[in-house]
Amino acid sequence: MTDKSITPATGQGAAIVRALKSFGLLRESIVGMIGTFLILFWIVVAVFAPLIAPHPPNAMISPFVLPGATGPDGNFFLLGTDHLGRDILSRIVWGSRTVLTYAPLATLAAYVVGITMGLAAGYLRGRADTILSRISDIILSFPVLVLYILIIATIGSSGINIIIAITFASAPGIMRIVRGLVLDLRNRDYVAAAQTRGESAWHIMLVEILPNARGPLIVDACLRLGYVIITIGVLGFLGLGLPPPDPDWGGMINETRSMALAYPYMTVIPCIAISSLILGFNLLADGLREISLRD
């Protein structure tokens, strides 16, 4: 996410980039460390999913085996199996791939749209600013989940539609932050210098302004990744997520919810997985903010 070739800027941005560059600095913040550890744990699990998962995620082996028990066919299940006989551990492991693919993709798409809108609104000002700000005010006036349900219920639930819905709902928020940062940065001397050199508006926005606005955006991206993971989980839980049978943590909770009173482990385990990943991103964001405020 950080471009190391960029020369350190002033203020908050520089502090965060320095913190990211020398990972050791993060040691100053204990919460940041815990967060990084949680995220790295799930990334490792997702990358090595085929090696870690003991069974194929959709294989129906033997239903209702309790965690830590051995099934009637002699297979051992560390986290038990669900109502269809699928190994929960394998589904959690493969499910981490699902969430760690869609969440960053959706966040990235939202950032590309949001940053473009924010740069245009903040730098060009005038009518572009008015129109873009009005549009985002209106989108932001929806309660988030209502917006997601309306979009998904209309265009149908699939991976790409979830990314579209998240982009649509998150880009206005990102736009506001970027716009605010740009309004502050556009009067700096280096922007005036670039204007005098005769650089094009987009060159100034992308090369001169954006790199200097990256600090707060990195913290926001961490928090937003957490929200996007929540969103994907909530949509799966409401039955509007990725179509079955591929493992998705929210979907696992939705499928086994009706049995939660008899077999709570089936729903509790995916809940622990998703909560720990979100916690990771929130703690990392908090750690980064703490470090950036310190110096």
Next chain:
Amino acid sequence: MLIFVGKRIGFMVFTMVVVSILLFLLLEITPGNVATKVLGPYSSDEQRNLWLEAHGYFEPFYLRYFSWLGNFASGNFGDSVRFKVPVADVLWPRLGNTAILGIATFAVMIPLSLILGVLAGMREGSKLDRSISFISIVTTSVPEFASAVFITAILVFWLHLLPGTSTMSDGFDIMQLILPAMVLIIYDFGYVTRMTRASMAEVMTTQYVRTAILKGLPYRRVVLRHALRNALIAPFTVIMLQINWLLSGVIVVEFFFAYKGFGALLLEASLNQDIYLIEACAMVAVFVAVATQTISDIGYTYLNPRIRFT
């Protein structure tokens, strides 16, 4: 001040109009789809055409929009396809149930988060501050559906203390309200706490608080008399905006606990493509959200003398 209030209310009306156009475009742009949704997938083309004719769907788009808006403004939302009754008959009782849940949640959450926020922000960096901040990050990281699962696993499955569903089928039962409210409080209190803490911490560094402490006033008095009043301006805005978040939260919680509220109704309407019900629910949701934003903006300006007098 009056101009400001007028502008805010004007913007609110503008937003509602735009949202209504968007909803209309999204759901009613193709009359054929409307007829299919209302009459069901097994209706014949002839039936659909008759229905469309009778309901004025062959008129131009803008005329249909205005008659729809007119009906809407006068409280005629159309009939629900799923419940086979006028939308208003299902909507208002459900909204009432959600209001009960929302009030119960706020009644506990606001005092709790204000007290925790003030305690944390009073002495920034203290052990108490760090633990409160950490707990509030953890609780806001656990999404509502996950904390609902954890809480039911412990309190219902393991300890058998509370009922696991909140259908209220035998009349109102306060025991069934505890779990849904608890889940909403756990998810939402962290945010208000953090905002109060930040605001309090900022006020504690101001000159007049330092003067009050140096004057030898008791610490309690400085906090309660001098710092608190100014520290509570920012959380007021956050609390009002929290209603917007709560509207999202109630959908999950009501679905989870089968509570017969507005959120569950909106979800059910969307899943069943019950278009008139979706339109009514979405308009109500946006209205509540925009109205609270407006009140919060006006309230913030009114409470903050630095803005009020300029």
